[in-house]
Amino acid sequence: AAGVIQSPRHLIKEKRxxxxxxxxxxxxxxxxxxxxxxxxxxxxxxxxxxxxxxSDKGSIPDRFSAQQFSDxxxxxxxxSLELGDSAxxxxxxxxxxxxxxxxxxxxxxxxxxx
Amino acid sequence: xxxxxxxxHHVILSEAASLELGCNYSxxxxxxxxxxxxxxxxxxxxxxxxxxGDPLVKGIxxxxxxxxxxxxxxxxxxxxxxxxDTAEYFCAVNAKGNNRLAFGKGNQVVVIP
Numbered sequence: 001a002a003g004v005i006q007s008p009r010h011l012i013k014e015k016r017x018x019x020x021x022x023x024x025x026x027x028x029x030x031x032x033x034x035x036x037x038x039x040x041x042x043x044x045x046x047x048x049x050x051x052x053x054x055s056d057k058g059s060i061p062d063r064f065s066a067q068q069f070s071d072x073x074x075x076x077x078x079x080s081l082e083l084g085d086s087a088x089x090x091x092x093x094x095x096x097x098x099x100x101x102x103x104x105x106x107x108x109x110x111x112x113x114x
Numbered sequence: 115x116x117x118x119x120x121x122x123h124h125v126i127l128s129e130a131a132s133l134e135l136g137c138n139y140s141x142x143x144x145x146x147x148x149x150x151x152x153x154x155x156x157x158x159x160x161x162x163x164x165x166x167g168d169p170l171v172k173g174i175x176x177x178x179x180x181x182x183x184x185x186x187x188x189x190x191x192x193x194x195x196x197x198x199d200t201a202e203y204f205c206a207v208n209a210k211g212n213n214r215l216a217f218g219k220g221n222q223v224v225v226i227p
Contacts, residue, residue, distance in 0.1 A: 003157075033214070042118075042204065043158075045214040056214050090158065094213075103215065105150075105158035 004106035025093030032074040116141035120218035137205035
């Protein structure tokens with residue numbers, strides 16, 4: 001079965017650079033979530049989209065922005081990168097934004113900021 | 115905001131031993147509860163979930179969890195582990211009104227053959 005696809009899987013950037021992470025949800029899934037997992041930390045919710053509109057916002061820095069496109073894929077744009085942004089970024093998708101709907105997770109993008 | 119606590123972050127046990135991982139959450143309202151597993155090099159996968167009804171839920175691979183509302187707990191159990199259960203286990207919760215998941219810090223479980 002098709003799963004959530006994230007690209008790139010690994011990304012290395014310098015401080016103050018920008019990065020774009022992409023997430024392709026499971027076909028027919030209309031809701032996308034982004035989570036950030038720092039080293040040794042639990043995943044923290046960043047932001048979510050339902051039907052191309054932002055549906056919830058968590059602890060996402062102002063330097064980050066995200067959107068969901070007409071084909072339901074989502075991109076997380078990160079600017080003025082800081083060392084503390086080094087983390088594993090997970091994307092998840094679900095069918096519908098109801099809280100009882102299972103979120104299916106992608107493999108993550110590991111971002112390293114030097 | 116809801117928060118989730120998991121204890122004993124590193125667990126080492128032998129095959130056939132029983133496993134129990136504790137999970138406590140802090141939120142007074144209606145919640146959904148989840149256990150996710152992350153095998154080495156793989157993505158998070160859902161083990162089981164609780165929404166309502168029977169507080170004892172059974173998941174995949176012989177895992178089960180019990181929701182005890184009075185204790186705000188959702189502990190995960192498996193009577194007899196296998197080497198292939200070596201993984202990291204995350205408890206998660208979402209609350210009425212939003213669908214974001216709040217995760218615990220995870221339990222790294224190593225099963226020795």
